[in-house]
Amino acid sequence: MESIKESVKNMPGFNKFQEKYELMKQQVLTDPNVMRFLRENPDISDVQAEKLLSNFYTYRNEQLACSNCPGLENCPNLMKGYRSELTKVRQTVELRYKPCELKMIDDQKKSMSSLIKSYFIPKEILDARFERLYNPNMDEARSIAIQKAYEFVQTAGAGQKSKGIYFYGKFGVGKTYLLGAIANGLAEKGIHSLMIHTPEFLREMKQSLSDGSFDSKMKLLKTVPVLMLDDIGAENMTNWVRDEILGVILQYRMMERLPTLYTSNCDYDMLQQHLSFSQKGGLDEVKALRIMERIKHSSHAVFMGGSKNFREDF
Structure with a gap:
């Protein structure tokens, strides 16, 4: 009987999906901010880094959004007006959120x-x-x-x-x-x-x-x-x-x-x-x-x- 893994590989469009995934992984793991974080935490292996790809992906996209900030009202981040930060917690990496400058000004107003x-x-x-x-x-x-x-x-x-x-x-x-x-x-x-x-x-x-x-x-x-x-x-x-x-x-x-x-x-x-x-x-x-x-x-x-x-x- 064919395994689930093999079944997925044989699904139509799998090769294109795999190509997109590999491209996305490369973009994320070669992002300057992600690379700096990995250098600061050398105990995170390549295997672990791939398992944490989802967090790195979110972090990268939100950093890009902040560098081309569309304004507080149009903020596309998961938490509007907040910047995500990568934080090492024991054997994993979590996203922590802090308000950006625009959010702090708006809160003050x-x-x-x-x-x-x-x-x-x-x-x-x-x-x-x-x-x-x-x-x-x-x-x-x-x-x-x-x-x-x-x-x-x-x-x-x-x-x-x-x-x-x-x-x-x-x-x-x-x-x-x-x-x-x-x-x-x-x-x-x-x-x-x-x-x-x-x-x-x-x-x-x-x-x-x-x-x-x-x-x-x-x-x-x-x-x-x-x-x-x-x-x-x-x-x-x-x-x-x-x-x-x-x-x-x-x-x-x-x-x-x-x-x-x-x-x-x-x-x-x-x-x-x-x-x-x-x-x-x-x-x-x-x-x-x-x-x-x-x-x-x-x-x-x-x-x-x-x-x-x-x-x-x-």
Whole structure:
């Protein structure tokens, strides 16, 4: 009776298969990286090397793919974004995997992104960087505002509780983008921040009363290490928003000395007037003053200048 080995040899196409196999084996075993590994491990015999051909083949192909890297998204390796390495383990050879440079950069970006939470903030703002803000021809007020923002990032988490900043200025000078740059600067230091577009978020807070998420959102705003309230003063002011949302959040953060940053088209006086609005008619100046005292106590007012509309660059 014919053995299985002999039967395989007699199968149609076996000779071509054998030729391809021998060619592949030669290519693999003469690969510079594989040859270097075998030289470093002289106890691996030729017979053993052939038995380990599958691992050597995978290693060679992945090294070739890495040398002509098509980018992380199109990585053809068995584990996307990982480089294989040959490792001698007792009497055999195993493939071990380590992340490549692109994978590590991508992981770092994702890690940073996880440190930045946002509500109703455009994507380009979340990609903001301080380098994008500097301009040799910018006016002094704008330069000072950027410097104050940069100093805030540098001192954040340095063991001392720092005050927040109230950035104010006309529409379109880059106040929101500046908050985005701060958020990314904090993320590089491993500090969590939450950035919200205040008018839109306050509208959502009203809806959250019915979907059961109000308490969790309030807790997040009160306790996040750095809170950023973008465009405060542009919301539709109601007694409930002022007293039960802003008042409660800012009181907690002031007592816990957690920094809050703001952007607004209003200076302190204009914001106080806005907060004085009462649905019952007239002005509720006492309650507005109470909110303003919390803001003033825990932040520095910084004017952000600029003669052109910063949004034109996007």
